[in-house]
Amino acid sequence: MPVVAAIFQTQLFVSVALAVVALALILGATAYCIYFERKVAAWIQDRMGPSRVGPWGLFQPIADGLKFVWKEDSFPAHVDKLLFVLAPTISFVVPLVLFAAIPWGGQLDVGGGNLVEVQVANPDIGLLYILGVAALSVYGVVLGGWASRNKYSFFGGMRACAQMLSYEIPLGLCILVVVLTMGTLRLEQITAAQTGYWLGFIPQWNVFLHPLAFVLLFICMLAECNRAPFDLPEAEQELVGGFHTEYGALKFGMFFLGEYAHMITSGALISVLFLGGWHLPWLAWTQPDAVSWGAALCKIVVLCAKVCFFIFVMMWIRWTLPRFRFDQLLRVAWQGLIPITLALVAWTTGLLYFGVQRSPLWTLWGNVLILAAALAWVARARTPVTGRQDNLPPVGAGTGGAG
Amino acid sequence: MTVSTSYLLYLVFAVGGVGVYLLLPRAQRSARAAGTLLALAALAALLVVLAVRMLGPGPTAGYFYVFATVALAAAVRVVTHPRPVHCALYFVLVVVAVAALLVLQRAEFLAIALIIIYAGAILVTYVFVIMLAQQRGDAVYDTRAREPLLGVLAGFVLMAAMAGQVDRLPLPRPSAASPFTGAVLSISPQGLPAGPAQLPGNTLTVGQLVMTKYVVVLEMTGVLLLVAIIGAVALSGKRVPVDQPPPTWVVGKIGKEVKPF
Numbered sequence: 001m002p003v004v005a006a007i008f009q010t011q012l013f014v015s016v017a018l019a020v021v022a023l024a025l026i027l028g029a030t031a032y033c034i035y036f037e038r039k040v041a042a043w044i045q046d047r048m049g050p051s052r053v054g055p056w057g058l059f060q061p062i063a064d065g066l067k068f069v070w071k072e073d074s075f076p077a078h079v080d081k082l083l084f085v086l087a088p089t090i091s092f093v094v095p096l097v098l099f100a101a102i103p104w105g106g107q108l109d110v111g112g113g114n115l116v117e118v119q120v121a122n123p124d125i126g127l128l129y130i131l132g133v134a135a136l137s138v139y140g141v142v143l144g145g146w147a148s149r150n151k152y153s154f155f156g157g158m159r160a161c162a163q164m165l166s167y168e169i170p171l172g173l174c175i176l177v178v179v180l181t182m183g184t185l186r187l188e189q190i191t192a193a194q195t196g197y198w199l200g201f202i203p204q205w206n207v208f209l210h211p212l213a214f215v216l217l218f219i220c221m222l223a224e225c226n227r228a229p230f231d232l233p234e235a236e237q238e239l240v241g242g243f244h245t246e247y248g249a250l251k252f253g254m255f256f257l258g259e260y261a262h263m264i265t266s267g268a269l270i271s272v273l274f275l276g277g278w279h280l281p282w283l284a285w286t287q288p289d290a291v292s293w294g295a296a297l298c299k300i301v302v303l304c305a306k307v308c309f310f311i312f313v314m315m316w317i318r319w320t321l322p323r324f325r326f327d328q329l330l331r332v333a334w335q336g337l338i339p340i341t342l343a344l345v346a347w348t349t350g351l352l353y354f355g356v357q358r359s360p361l362w363t364l365w366g367n368v369l370i371l372a373a374a375l376a377w378v379a380r381a382r383t384p385v386t387g388r389q390d391n392l393p394p395v396g397a398g399t400g401g402a403g
Numbered sequence: 404m405t406v407s408t409s410y411l412l413y414l415v416f417a418v419g420g421v422g423v424y425l426l427l428p429r430a431q432r433s434a435r436a437a438g439t440l441l442a443l444a445a446l447a448a449l450l451v452v453l454a455v456r457m458l459g460p461g462p463t464a465g466y467f468y469v470f471a472t473v474a475l476a477a478a479v480r481v482v483t484h485p486r487p488v489h490c491a492l493y494f495v496l497v498v499v500a501v502a503a504l505l506v507l508q509r510a511e512f513l514a515i516a517l518i519i520i521y522a523g524a525i526l527v528t529y530v531f532v533i534m535l536a537q538q539r540g541d542a543v544y545d546t547r548a549r550e551p552l553l554g555v556l557a558g559f560v561l562m563a564a565m566a567g568q569v570d571r572l573p574l575p576r577p578s579a580a581s582p583f584t585g586a587v588l589s590i591s592p593q594g595l596p597a598g599p600a601q602l603p604g605n606t607l608t609v610g611q612l613v614m615t616k617y618v619v620v621l622e623m624t625g626v627l628l629l630v631a632i633i634g635a636v637a638l639s640g641k642r643v644p645v646d647q648p649p650p651t652w653v654v655g656k657i658g659k660e661v662k663p664f
Contacts, residue, residue, distance in 0.1 A: 082489075083488075083489075083492070123511060124511055124512075124605070124606050125511045125512055125515045125606055128512070128515040128516070128519065128606075129515055131515075131519055131523075132515045132518040132519040132522075132523060133518075135518070135519055135522065135523025135524070135527075136495075136518070136522060136523060138523075138527055139492075139495070139527070139530075142527070142530060142531070142534070143492075146488065146534050154534070157534075158531070158534070158535070161527060161530075161531045162531075165524070165527060165528070165531075168523070168524075185606060
């Protein structure tokens, strides 16, 4: 059957197959992320965690999912129905669409010397595609808060809007550092460019070039996912449930799954940008010239393991650190992250001019200098970085004074 | 006898203008059905004129009609919907649909820049402001168009004037060999890595052009934005010194705050 074989060997077939498989796997993975989160929380708090449904509580996500589906799909009387349904849909769909540009397994020889990418799409604008589509996810939270016609929901939505807009800027700047260093927007090329070694044993991952950008990008991603300590939009103690107070059943489930899907996407993106994607040093199957089926599978497993690592760190942070206050949150973004990332971009641009943007000596010097400058600035600043603003005009004192 | 495409387009825009005029929000909603019918008829006629007279078949023609329909219908809803939040969201839909049209023209960079800047940043801010500004239902100035006749006349005359010239422009006609029209493809991409999976993208080309031929414009845009930022900082209110005691505000007898002498 040469015709059938030819169809199997096209990029289109691999893309469509990968899209279907990845979608199904990710839907399952998000459900089990929730189980994992509860187990991690239990471990950190010295409890058992879910243990009743199935062995070790493994069927708990299935039971939860069935419960979401079988509950009554109710609409409160006062909501804006179209937007009320649209909001969880956006929250759920946007992270799934983002998976299209993640390079899961490098190149694959499908027979006859045909190399295809194990990636749904490899557009020229790869990283910009991810930034652009991710920017749309703010609508889900904001519209959910607004369409509910509930003050707590509205506060949650407004907080989400300000927070995600603020943290998108340092996020974009951190990604810009990588783009300047790599000189390409294609995620596949960014991964492939990280497969060499310095001194013969240090993998050329970007995390060793720009550790500061790596940490800051991770912080911004926590904020973009609305994860603790940036989970102000759904702060239970202040806002009942935040933007999803009025939601129940499947619509709430979509918000919930969307958050975990966003975590997986963020983990995949930061792995590709800073931890070499599917590359693992000294493992022959994860090198760019390994194109067999086994190698592709091995690369996918490596990338998934890195994603799992980031998801675990996110959960660890959630159950360890308390939440920011909102003014602290915005101040961290505008007065902390944005100046530091701007300085990083400026330094990288300078290195690019001299052609040494991929020499770790120079980039690390920049990181150390910028970090030292930031710390010195904080140390000599007269205003406290955190703490209560006791000297603002009292509440209800008119519009004349508050800044 | 064949009618020139320009006159067909003028007719389409006249019908569409009447439809949109009837659709604009006003006190009594008597003519909405007629307006919807007229606007839909004009949309369909416009697509037919485009299909028969100008575009011809191509591998992506179907996508063009889908996204063009979405963009035009959403654009009409931006001006006719009585609720501002919905208007802003329809604007987002317009932006996304236009970005899709740009992708069809292989202008991927422009498309994603449009989405990042408009849908991702500017319109989110609009939505934010609209939501904060209107918490007590719809205002009168949103549920009624202020100058429906003038607005529709100005908009549609402008569109008709522009579209009427399309017939006379020396646009490259699509063919089987190069199904993409428009100016973007006439920029030859330089230095692109050749490979089986590499589509000719235009990020590199746009970057080269912006940084060489149009570098003055780029710098001027940067200066303009810097001025805007400084203006925003200057306008955004007084600083409250943290280390000084605040002025004591006195509440007067009728509840207004009085500044101490």
